[in-house]
Amino acid sequence: MHKTQMGNPDTEGFLLDGPVADGQQLLSSNRVAVWWLSLDEIQDMDWGKLDSLLIEEERERSERFHFDRDRLVYVAAHAACRGLLSYCLGGSPLSWRFSVEDHGKPELVCSPGQPRYRVNISHTRGLAAVALSQEHDIGVDVEWRQRNAPADQLARRMFAESERLRVEAAAGAEKLDLFLGFWTLKEAYVKAIGKGLSQPLDAFAFDLETHEISFRDSLADRPANWHFERYRPGPDYLMALAVRHPDKSSLIVDARPAPLGYLLDLAGSEL
Ligand SMILES: CC(C)(COP(=O)(O)OP(=O)(O)OC[C@H]1O[C@@H](n2cnc3c(N)ncnc32)[C@H](O)[C@@H]1OP(=O)(O)O)[C@@H](O)C(=O)NCCC(=O)NCCS
Structure with missing residues (x-):
């Protein structure tokens, strides 16, 4: 098993209309990636941008939270999830669709014949996390x-x-x-x-x-x-x-802070 844990990647040169070279690699078949996003890093003026990465249904759900801190971490988690899928796979962050399994697990809807990409998110006070894999x-x-x-x-x-x-x-x-x-x-x-x-x-x-x-x-x-x-x-x-994963020795796990700059650029681009 190989692990990498690194700082914020430089956002310069990221392609906003296709997978980022680094992102594409992160979701190859023997790899798993996990990112975290701290709310402390997000400036007041950037929340509108993150909000624009959500689909209508998510925005409505975010507005139903009683406490601001719950709403903000929900927005951060779902914006990061959509943005990071685009970071790895290309396409618009608003294009990702999810189905909900029996016990509530959201699964990414993938086209037939394409790899099945998997995603899971978690949020707690002040921090959101997103994990992505191919098939696993x-x-x-x-x-x-x-x-x-x-x-x-x-x-x-x-x-x-x-x-x-x-x-x-x-x-x-x-x-x-x-x-x-x-x-x-x-x-x-x-x-x-x-x-x-x-x-x-x-x-x-x-x-x-x-x-x-x-x-x-x-x-x-x-x-x-x-x-x-x-x-x-x-x-x-x-x-x-x-x-x-059937073979731990070939598994590579990347764990790193989410590329906030990329997410904000993505939100600023035409979605
Ligand atoms: C899933 C569960 C363990 C999450 O625990 P938690 O610590 O409160 O929440 P986390 O922040 O770690 O994770 C929440 C996210 O996990 C995902 N999730 C929800 N249900 C899930 C499940 N069964 N399996 C995996 N992931 C799940 C969602 O994306 C959710 O985020 P969202 O609500 O913003 O979309 C817990 O809420 C649970 O068991 N719920 C079960 C609900 C259930 O059984 N419903 C049955 C009727 S549908």
Whole structure:
């Protein structure tokens, strides 16, 4: 498995009407890409541009959020998702269509005969994340670290025993980090399989050091099918990525901040 994690790519020279050379490469068959976008980086005057990357239905949904912070992170996540699909595949950000699966997972509608591109997004207070792959089931989860989560209580109710014991044995900030470490991995997995929280979280367990998954019912799924990564997209955030991939040794994962300059240029161009 190869990993790259890098700073904001230079936006100069990006093609706005076709896939960016770098973007096209990011979605080849043995690669997975995950980006994060911090709301702190977005200036007040740029929100209108990001808003213009949404389709009408998304804009209407964004307007129904009660709190501004929820609306803004929704806009950032969906604008980034549309913009990054265009970054990798070309075409207008407004052209992407999604179908919704049984448990609510949005899947990109792809033309017959073309590769099936997969996408998953996550948002938490102040940060959005977007993961893309070709064919492979993929799930991403980001969580804000300052949350006042009742870690012991949630671990007791929802985690596998080994995970619960680890959380209960820790104290202070370490307890929250352990809890969120397990939580992000678990959410990334249930999002990758598309079941969301309809999948009981105690039916599988993680080793936080190796990122290996194990299943209570060994027939349910195979650990060898899965690859997991954990990231710190900023001091206040934890993020995990789940990828179903048959050959981890050939998998390349790119993790980087989203190219905000590109997204804003894209919004400024004729859509
Ligand atoms: C999916 C779920 C785990 C998301 O958890 P979360 O931490 O609150 O949210 P995140 O920010 O990480 O992810 C939200 C995004 O995941 C995607 N998503 C929604 N359901 C999903 C699923 N079942 N699997 C994968 N991804 C899903 C969506 O893009 C969503 O963002 P959007 O609402 O802005 O489009 C959780 O909300 C869940 O299980 N919901 C289940 C809902 C359900 O079962 N509905 C059944 C009737 S349709």
